[in-house]
Amino acid sequence: MIMRPGQQLLLPANPLFIWISLVAALLLNMLQNMGLWGRAAWTPDVLAVVLVFWTVHQPLRVSIGAAFVFGLLMDVHQGGLLGQHAMAYTALSFLAITVHRRLLWFSVPSQAAQVLPLFAVAHGLELMLRLMGGGTFPGWWMVLAPLLEAALWPVVSIVLLAPQRRAPDPDANRPL
Template sequence: MPRGQQLLLPVNPVFIGASLAAALAINMLPLGRVLWMPDVLMVLLAFWGVHQPLRVGMGLAFVFGLCMDVHQSALLGQHALAYALVLFGTSMTHRRLLWFRAWLQALQMLGLFVGAHALQALIRLLSGGVFPEWDILWAPVLEALLWPLASMLLLAPQRRAPDQDANRPL
């Protein structure tokens, strides 16, 4: 743990489930076919994959991806594969990511988000779909910009109150 970083309380599993369910509901809002909208569910899955890798894994990401595929009438497995790829990337880098501040984590997560959207576009093209518009390039950037906000909001319930005690220096 980096020096000077605050200790966190254990996360409540109900809070993880509620935040993922809220992200799924946000993704399912009828906002039209805007391709550059950030995938909030992918951001939260990646966030919990970095901070709680034993509780949120590729299986859960695959199930949420299937839910998104059914909701958007997309090729079955398109979102599921992309979400599983993002969770695989977070499982490979979660120890290194936790050493950085939220903005530097966002820069590193940008590559995973670009890879996930590129994989979705490639699957769409291989299945006979049309090439997505160039507005899709904004989605990973907006998802990376959401990362510090997600860090601030989702880690807030775990922050320990800084109380001074002579017998307990932590």
């Protein structure tokens, strides 16, 4: 693959780090739901952001099946309609896989603008399933959630790519 000018060559991602970051995002989502705001509609879904990030950067390691399992775990945690998050995360993962090659060619702020519609579709699907299951409308504040998730994209990119940016022991024979 031809790299953009100025783009740093990354080390391979550690699979253990990928799965630890996904479990940490799941736990952060669970803490966020039990925290100060409760299940506020405007709070960003950190697990969705991390799932999209790893689906874009490592599509062979984190796929639609992983998104489905994490979605079921979120459904069980929230005690809502079983399959609501699973369906939203699965659709989000599928959409992320469809754009992952094109998305990596852009800068991180441009990537954030391009994943915003993916997050909006996922929240729309989740809302549709909730309403079809007899739930209540959470309010118009939920429009803020995809915007906050897109704003989290640069932060997540910096944090999760940091271990791959470590320079291996450079020497005269290995300048990269």
